[in-house]
Amino acid sequence: MLEIKNLHARIAEDEAEILRGIDLTVNPGEVHAVMGPNGSGKSTLSYILAGKEDYEITEGEILFNGENMLDMEPDERAAAGMFLAFQYPIEIPGVATMEFLKTALNAQRKARGEDPLSIPDFMKTVKAKAADLNISMDMLKRPLNVGFSGGEKKRSEILQMSLLEPKLCVLDETDSGLDIDALRIVSEGVNKLRSPERAMVVITHYQRLLDHIVPDVVHVLSRGKIVKTGDKALALELEKNGYADYVDAAA
């Protein structure tokens, strides 16, 4: 589903190189965890996958279901099934959450040549999914993410993910800012979406999230490169020993 080959990228503005040759293949049905210390390039990788313009790809390629992802606009990627759950979801004053959800869903359907969902069907779907995530109607009427707590913002991201039913879910530090209860609700939401057709890349700092969302593969990212790949035991090892070994290894 996702093939990243020898990806090098830098910040367009100051030309600082962040990714220095990433290779990563994710197959349908798999959940990959990408772990690493601060500044290793985890968030950069997620933004590049989503199509943010602040980065310049200097080498390598990304194939998404065989297509060159780097040629696609962010909205085209989304319609093709790419979803990024943001580490810091953006507040959008004046756009009601419900209205936003409807616009996003129907824009994707339109891009795929499908009819828009009828309002009753849409409402029914949103309500059911929102209830699973403990999101109230009141929250859906409020402007998107405005005044939401950290936990509410993350739950709102997962609601969007479950509504848009992407093929590839990239979760960027979805556990940051969550208390234990919120972590459980969010993880349950994510686990519900696990399926043989869907792949996930879970970016995280801590092993804690991986107790809830159990990965098939764990990668360690350090200084812009994947320096070690293993199974879920690797995450436990990291939790115990920290990243020190890998930071040195990459140097």
Added chain:
Amino acid sequence: MNANTTITHTQGETQLMARFETVREELAGSVSVDALRSAAAAQLRQAGLPHRRVEEYKYSDLRAFMKSAAPLATPSAAPDIEAALSALDSYGDLERHRIVIANGSYRAEFSDAAALAEDGVTVADFSAALTADDGAQLLATPRTAGQDGLLALNTAFVQGGVVVDVRAGTTVSKPIEIVHVATSEGAQVTRCRIAVGEGAGLRLLETFTGDMGSGELNAVFDYAVGDRAKLASTRLIAGAAAGPRLLTTIATIGADAEFKSLGFIAGPGFARNQQFVNFTGEHSDAKIYGVSMARGTSLADQTLIVDHAVPHCNSREYFKTVLDDSARGVYQGRINVAPHAQKTDGEMMTQALLLSEEAEMANKPELEIFADDVVCAHGATSGQIDEELLFYLRARGIPEDEAQTLLIMAFLSEAIEEFDEEDVTEVLEARVRDWLAVKN
């Protein structure tokens, strides 16, 4: 400076002078009204049209824009008014009373005067009222307006309009829409005096329809909001227009009263909405909103002075502007607080969104405070669409154009929603969408 010095007139000014000589005999008014008209014409002759060296018109040079002056519009034929009204799509099927001013004159036969009378509202012809002995008082201008050139132009040429009185204690059941209709080319100069009696309530809709060609629209709305009265007015200055759209509000607010207004500009080549809001009684509120949209080489100007001459009043001014191409936006807002106007609470904000490199916004919020126990704030922003917001929406599959529309809509809606007149919110938001759709 020698007061008798006259300037070199532009073609537009020369034509205005000639227009005055042509029509002065026909224009309605008592002897004292005639004198006011002549004085106003003399001011025009001496000072010319408002131009960029007059501080209040620094960014909106009417003299440069008004290269010619069309004759005043002549009376409309009834079938033409009928056709224009049936084509009017201002507020859909919203229940409302209607008052029609066609080619500058009140047309009773197209207005709901009888129904309004039952609702506690009397409507009279402004031009007839001008011929009364005390007609001149209808042309009074507030101290805050100074020697304003648009008001002088209005006084010199005013053709007609209405005098509306809402009986004390009456809350008018439906909004009143004052429709200015143009059935032929030519200038329209009107004035409406709206008095909302003690404890009364009125919602007013002001709309303008029809093609005046290069003729100017100069309309003054003079509101007297009585003690404990409420007035909400929505002014819709929409649609392409070649001639200038010049709108003036004079609001005189009594005690414990509420005045609320929204000036909506979308389309005309040159639009100025100026407001002189004057508190004359304590414990009153004024909420003034503005939404402007301009593209091409259009100019949208929102100018206001809110005069806190008495203590214990609150005012809120909230203006939004969206500009594309090489359009220009102007916001000039001043809150005056008189020396004894303690406990004044004033909060002014103007925000502009520039969609192109060439668009230009002049934001000029001002506070002039002479009292020491007040809360006053002002702010101004000009910026582009936030790339982070745009990326977030696009990452959810919303194409760039649609995402932009959503964000612009959200930006303008903040003022429309805060204006909080449910009946009109939808209509105004639909107008914003229409305006945005033209580009996409």
